[in-house]
Amino acid sequence: MRPTTNANVLEEQIAQWRQYLLRRQAIGSRDVAELEDHLREQVASLSDVGLAPDEAFLVAVKRMGNLDSLSREFALEHSERLWKQLVVVPTASADSAAPGRMDAIVAFALAVGAAIAIKAPNLFGKLWGQDEVFYARNISLFVLPFLVGYFVWKRDLSASSMTRWLAVAFVAAAIFANIYPYTSADSSTQILAAIHLPIALWLAVGIAYAGGRWSQVAGRMDFIRFSGEWVIYLVLIALGGGLLTGFLVMMFTTIGVNVERFVEHWLIPCGAAGAVIVAAWLVEAKQSVIENMAPVLTRLFSPLFTAVLLTFLGTLLFTGRAVNVEREMLMAFNGLLVIVLALMLYSLSARDPDAPPGIFDIIQVVLVVAALVADALALWNIVGRITEFGFSPNRVAVLGMNMILLVNLAWSAMLYVRFLRNRDSLAGLERWQTRYLHVYAIWAAIVVIVFPPLFGYR
Amino acid sequence: MPPTPPSTGPTDISKDLMAASSTPIVLAILAEGDSYGYAILQRVRELSGGRLEWTDGMLYPVLHRLERLGYVKARWETAESGRKRKYYHITAAGKTQLAEERRQWQVINATLGGIWQPLARPAPAHRPRFAYDNLQPAFA
Numbered sequence: 001m002r003p004t005t006n007a008n009v010l011e012e013q014i015a016q017w018r019q020y021l022l023r024r025q026a027i028g029s030r031d032v033a034e035l036e037d038h039l040r041e042q043v044a045s046l047s048d049v050g051l052a053p054d055e056a057f058l059v060a061v062k063r064m065g066n067l068d069s070l071s072r073e074f075a076l077e078h079s080e081r082l083w084k085q086l087v088v089v090p091t092a093s094a095d096s097a098a099p100g101r102m103d104a105i106v107a108f109a110l111a112v113g114a115a116i117a118i119k120a121p122n123l124f125g126k127l128w129g130q131d132e133v134f135y136a137r138n139i140s141l142f143v144l145p146f147l148v149g150y151f152v153w154k155r156d157l158s159a160s161s162m163t164r165w166l167a168v169a170f171v172a173a174a175i176f177a178n179i180y181p182y183t184s185a186d187s188s189t190q191i192l193a194a195i196h197l198p199i200a201l202w203l204a205v206g207i208a209y210a211g212g213r214w215s216q217v218a219g220r221m222d223f224i225r226f227s228g229e230w231v232i233y234l235v236l237i238a239l240g241g242g243l244l245t246g247f248l249v250m251m252f253t254t255i256g257v258n259v260e261r262f263v264e265h266w267l268i269p270c271g272a273a274g275a276v277i278v279a280a281w282l283v284e285a286k287q288s289v290i291e292n293m294a295p296v297l298t299r300l301f302s303p304l305f306t307a308v309l310l311t312f313l314g315t316l317l318f319t320g321r322a323v324n325v326e327r328e329m330l331m332a333f334n335g336l337l338v339i340v341l342a343l344m345l346y347s348l349s350a351r352d353p354d355a356p357p358g359i360f361d362i363i364q365v366v367l368v369v370a371a372l373v374a375d376a377l378a379l380w381n382i383v384g385r386i387t388e389f390g391f392s393p394n395r396v397a398v399l400g401m402n403m404i405l406l407v408n409l410a411w412s413a414m415l416y417v418r419f420l421r422n423r424d425s426l427a428g429l430e431r432w433q434t435r436y437l438h439v440y441a442i443w444a445a446i447v448v449i450v451f452p453p454l455f456g457y458r
Numbered sequence: 459m460p461p462t463p464p465s466t467g468p469t470d471i472s473k474d475l476m477a478a479s480s481t482p483i484v485l486a487i488l489a490e491g492d493s494y495g496y497a498i499l500q501r502v503r504e505l506s507g508g509r510l511e512w513t514d515g516m517l518y519p520v521l522h523r524l525e526r527l528g529y530v531k532a533r534w535e536t537a538e539s540g541r542k543r544k545y546y547h548i549t550a551a552g553k554t555q556l557a558e559e560r561r562q563w564q565v566i567n568a569t570l571g572g573i574w575q576p577l578a579r580p581a582p583a584h585r586p587r588f589a590y591d592n593l594q595p596a597f598a
Binding site: 041070 | 494495496513514515516519523541542543544
């Protein structure tokens with residue numbers, strides 16, 4: 001063997017050994033650097049006494065000792081490392097810090113941008129707290145472009161045609177959100193449009209998030225994972241923000257300064273807008289560092305929701321009562337279906353695709369079927385009386401969403417049962433769920449664009 | 459400096475004794491001057507005539523523990539080869555600790571020395587042996 005090849009082989013072996021060490025949680029990257037220096041010194045001195053590089057490498061590795069006991073020793077010394085830490089700005093070395101720091105700077109700059117954007121209409125006489133409908137209709141347009149911008153930067157999409165289409169989507173959304181001559185400030189179609197616009201635009205976020213991978217099931221599945229984690233981070237940030245606000249108000253009250261106006265007009269809107277971006281950045285930054293929370297919560301709540309639903313159906317059967325759904329109650333059933341869908345999605349997203357069906361899969365199926373039955377009973381009741389209620393925009397929107405969720409869950413239950421009976425893999429269910437993402441967005445777009453003229457801007 | 463013992467290959471030393479002796483040995487070597495992991499191990503080998511063999515990797519958790527306790531300070535330097543190397547430096551607290559360890563080992567040393575002779579038996583061929591500046595061979 002030529003000496004250069006020998007050296008290459010040695011480098012490769014050392015690189016492999018380094019990777020192997022890096023996988024040990026208790027051994028940090030700086031410790032690996034220290035141990036590698038040791039290993040190289042040892043190899044060099046063994047080579048000096050006549051060993052071939054690969055022999056020298058083997059002896060040096062052997063002398064380093066058993067890696068299990070070594071990492072146990074490191075764990076005793078550095079127990080904090082067994083808690084996965086989110087290193088937002090790595091301190092290891094200047095060069096490895098650069099991407100993480102840049103990411104943080106861009107994210108915070110965009111968060112500040114979103115915070116400014118939400119206050120910008122103030123300059124044009126659209127005052128926060130007075131022109132509520134204007135803000136309700138446009139809120140997603142102030143914030144989501146910055147979120148999309150973050151992913152465009154992060155995935156390096158700025159030159160691609162996708163970015164132009166995303167821009168077109170936002171411009172179109174801005175037009176449709178603002179051109180309609182709604183009959184009154186609290187017209188149903190206006191409120192419905194305000195609710196559904198973020199849902200439609202979330203698809204644009206997804207397309208930006210997935211980069212070029214939106215056409216793949218895996219890319220859309222990653223976006224589902226991202227969305228779940230994002231919601232959890234947003235809730236956590238909101239809790240922290242609430243605490244901060246509470247203390248702020250309390251402390252300034254003690255010195256007789258009224259900060260309510262500042263809190264209401266600046267802190268809450270700007271903080272919330274910024275939190276949207278910061279939460280997304282946190283999900284990206286911690287992706288590989290911290291266990292995903294959504295699947296953990298799913299494991300916890302799937303059995304509980306199943307128990308609640310089964311008890312509900314059992315009580316219904318036992319007492320012979322009918323599901324008496326008021327109009328607003330169907331909304332609650334929509335919420336139930338969304339929760340059941342989320343429970344199924346996030347248990348699916350964290351599931352080892354090759355694992356055979358287990359008890360947890362059976363719970364999932366029971367959960368979905370129970371939710372379907374409960375919802376069907378509610379629907380039966382409301383459809384029976386629809387003529388009595390009449391077709392108002394609210395009712396059509398709620399019913400439409402209910403049908404969309406019902407179809408999704410029914411087909412999902414079918415696919416899941418096929419999986420349980422070993423007829424099919426779970427990949428089919430994943431494909432179905434990720435394709436269905438388009439349906440929600442299209443329906444939301446219809447509510448925003450078609451409903452107002454259809455119902456006469458009522 | 460005591461004479462370097464003849465090289466007779468590594469000797470098995472109980473884990474407890476290894477663990478107990480590692481602190482004074484490392485601190486004493488660092489008292490000679492700043493050093494890094496590989497060189498410290500070389501020095502241990504040299505001082506013991508190759509009879510005291512540590513598993514190489516195990517030195518590092520020991521060094522990190524001493525660093526946490528404030529006995530040594532670490533710094534990264536770029537060696538002439540261009541590689542980053544972590545050097546350790548003994549602190550004032552480390553020197554105090556070394557003096558304390560030395561006092562304790564001398565007590566044990568003296569105690570054992572007092573009993574080995576009356577036993578008046580030829581020492582077995584392989585026995586643990588420590589030799590470095592601050593510690594007299596315990597079992598000689």
